[in-house]
Amino acid sequence: MRGSYRIAVVAAIFALLMGFLGIRLWFMQVGEGVAAAEIVYNEGLVSVVTPAPRGDIRDRNGQLLVTSRVVPMVVMDRKLLQSSQKDEAIARLSARLEVPAEWIEALYDEAGVNQRFPVAVVDTTTAYQLEEQLRSFPGVVIENFPERIYLAGGSLSHVIGHLGFPSADDLQQRPYLDPNIRIGKLGVEGFYDEWLQGTPGERVYRVNQAGRITEERAEVPPESGATLYLTIDEELQRVVEGALLEGIELSNLIKDGEREQPLEEGETRAALNPTERAAGVVMDITNGDVLALASYPDFDPQEFVWGIDRVDFARLSNQKAFLNLVVGGLYPPASTFKAITYTAALTYDIPFAEAIEGVDLVNRRINCDGELVLPEIIDEGSPQVFRDWYYPAELGWLDIHEAFEHSCNIFFYNVALGVWRNWGNTSREDILQDMARSLGYGAFTGVDLSGDQAGIVPDRELFENWKQIQLEDPAAPVRLDPARLTLASPWLGGDLMNLAIGQGDMLASPLQVAVSYGALANGGTVWTPRVVSQVRSPEGELLWAALPEAKSQIDLPDAIVDSLLSDMNLVVSSGTARRAFSDFGSSVNLVGGKTGTGQSSANRDSHAWFVGVAPINNPKWVVVVLVDQGGSGGRVAAPMGRYIMQYLMGEELDPIEAGEETN
């Protein structure tokens, strides 16, 4: 082969390769060019989300509680700022707004994908002046930003909630959220966030290399969120909040007085297990509307609007200020639970435990002399001597009505013992628990707030589960006394006796107590409590209405309802809450209540409970007050409940003073 021939072959290969490139070039640029150009064009557009004003929140009477207003916001847009101007621009802006330059610098570095960040809210005068001088503030844009305004101040914080940036979880569940726009957290701000949020607007523009906007498309304005109408009555809410704060103070005064040495100079309550936490709720028992709901400690949602200081947030976290005790605080319901035992005893005609000293089977009375001695029943694993809270005082022989009035534990122990002795290990063994569950205990209330807790209604099955877990996993939390693990069944008669007075492992939230008393008083309707009744568009059009929703309906004979209500009236007129209600007013015979003093673990003070129902001739409201480690129910909680009920009944409000030391 000659060289030139071989070079011709190479030339042919080269021509092939070049032709290949040419053809491919044609297909790419002429074939796909239009589509590619469109992609490039669209990618060159800058889209800026303009946050929508969140919807208003109003109380049941239309009183405005939370709203949004538009404020001028100084925004820095990195795309409009040449990097060469950056330091000077930040320095100038910092000087003008009196915001530290390092702070703007940090925001600049953190700026998200759209490379814009709000710097500070300014007053209209400053905004106007800046707008005039924008030339000397490169990269700065003045925008109208919605700002959340909490007109109720710190009041209602656990119902309303607060704002915050979406968490990683939020973004995972709702991927359409803009991570730079705050959403509602807790309360109705969180629960109804979708309604409140509104629809963000959008501005689309193109920026050239020099940082000038070269093209601006029609702006889509943001749409305000919808308005929530709460079931809350703001005025009643203030009364409840006042009652709780005064009750906490009262509890602390009592604690000071009980202390052998009064507070010394410089000594603070903090070191002395002070009372700090309390919850109160008022519910309409004809439909489940929550009329007032308060929990302390609380927070001021206004502090969260532009982001809360890390230190403040840590402080609130440590105080557990974000825990709404009404829905999420679990406590032994204590003597308030006697209403359930009482109703079960009458409904199922629970036979008395026979062959026990102090039982009068003929008159259905029990000797409530402050001590129940069970010498022979070791197999029940129970303490053999049950002392009542008023031991060594003696109340004599009481029937169930008097026992309820005076909150006699021994009587209700006997009811449990009756169940245990007569129906133990049968299907009727759990009638107390079944009654409790049918009234809403041990299950979520379904309230439209976050943090709803189910609580615990203990029974044989639960204890056997716990035993199983504890045997299988030595690291599991110790719920049962290790001595019980050797028994065939760890569920003992003493546990049922404890349950009958709302102690032992029974746990319930104040809202569950309110719902259950509501059902007992209204003839058996267990309402799903709710705090929002309507959602309306900003123009007032009804978008959604919460209809009263009965969670369940139980059969309660009228006679039993009437009996319970009149016995609750005895509690306030001559029973454990009588001192608290002594100056109630003329309608005192129309209100009823029940005190409770929950024992928790050692080294902690008792939790004070009061449940009130009014008016008892036509029940409308249930009031529940709980003071965490507040002391005696009759002494601390009953006066608080009384104060709220005075308001409900239109009586003159008396100051909250110590009631009677009771269970």
Place this chain on the structure above:
Amino acid sequence: MHLHSRPTRGWWVTEEGIGPPDLGLMAVVLALSGFGLLMIFSATRAALERQELLPSASMERQLGFMVIGFVGMVALSYVDYRNYQSLAPVLYLGCMVALAAGFLFDPVKGVQRWITIGPVNIQPAEFTKLALVMALASLLSRGPEESYQQLPWRKVGYALVLLAPPIVLIFLQPDLGTMMSFPFILLLMLFVAGATRTQMTVLALAAVGVVTTIWRFDLLAGHQIDRLRVFIDPDLDPQGLGWSIRQARLAMSSGQVTGQGLFQGAITNQGLVPEQESDFIFTAVGEQLGFVGASVVLLAFGYVLWRLLRIAVTASDQYGSLIAMGVAAFLMFHVFISVGMTLGLVPITGLPLPFLSRGGSFYLTSTAGVGMAVSVWRLRSRVRFRGASRDRNLLER
């Protein structure tokens, strides 16, 4: 002697018997280089401006190389390429030493490709291309009589021995694109030097065998395998390489028929294509000047390659012919890979586009190669490079 007096008149014939340079070839190289400056400016000005540097800084630096390279090209075209044929082994060895010395310097972006002397970064691998072409041409060229006989296996063996050191050294840098150019150069030069069909087949099979062996027996280190995987399938690295590929292809496609206009390319202006002023310079052409501009550039390269092959045909000796062939081979390889990767035809690998891309080492190598080829052209046989006539011409000298 009587042939000299023969009336073989042509406008190129000088009294000394040396023809004029290939002005067309040099003009197109100059045009491509000037056009390259414009493209480099369009691709770098925005980024330089952002760094508060002179927007033309990058272009001006390249202009310096262009002046040196073009002066070198003209100078080489006036020097008889045979005068320094004996330097080929020295240049080759020098390049090997320089390649090895590269490993003494700190790696740049993870590869040991550069030798840094003061403000100058030298890539010995680029110069190696021309040195290898000279060495192979020297080795493979034979006298007129032997040139018709089949290439002895011994020479094929020597050629492979010459190929091995640069391949190994560049593989270790690593610079797979440049590494692959050497076998391409070798195969074309052996073919033109007269390798038999058997020799070509054996070499091709050997190449396949080597690649397979390396791949099958995991002779590569882990990171080299990763590099190769991404080299073969860019989607394995969607954030890095994959993104670059997408931007490069979008830039090309969106140029459409007539381009977005000079300095109007959205992707080029935003600097979204990495290394756009060097390996991806063709995307700047494609986006701004479209199919029209890009095909003119391809046609210009076609002209350059055609002229080089033409020089190879008309060379007065086999050494000159192989020089022109080798220069054409590495320019073809660079054009095909550098353009092909912007078109999605070949995997992404860093190879500059001749004359257009920023960078000194390869620019000087390319212009020097063209200069030598022009020298071959000037000293070509004035009778067509065919059989006896060529012999007569050689005998005459």
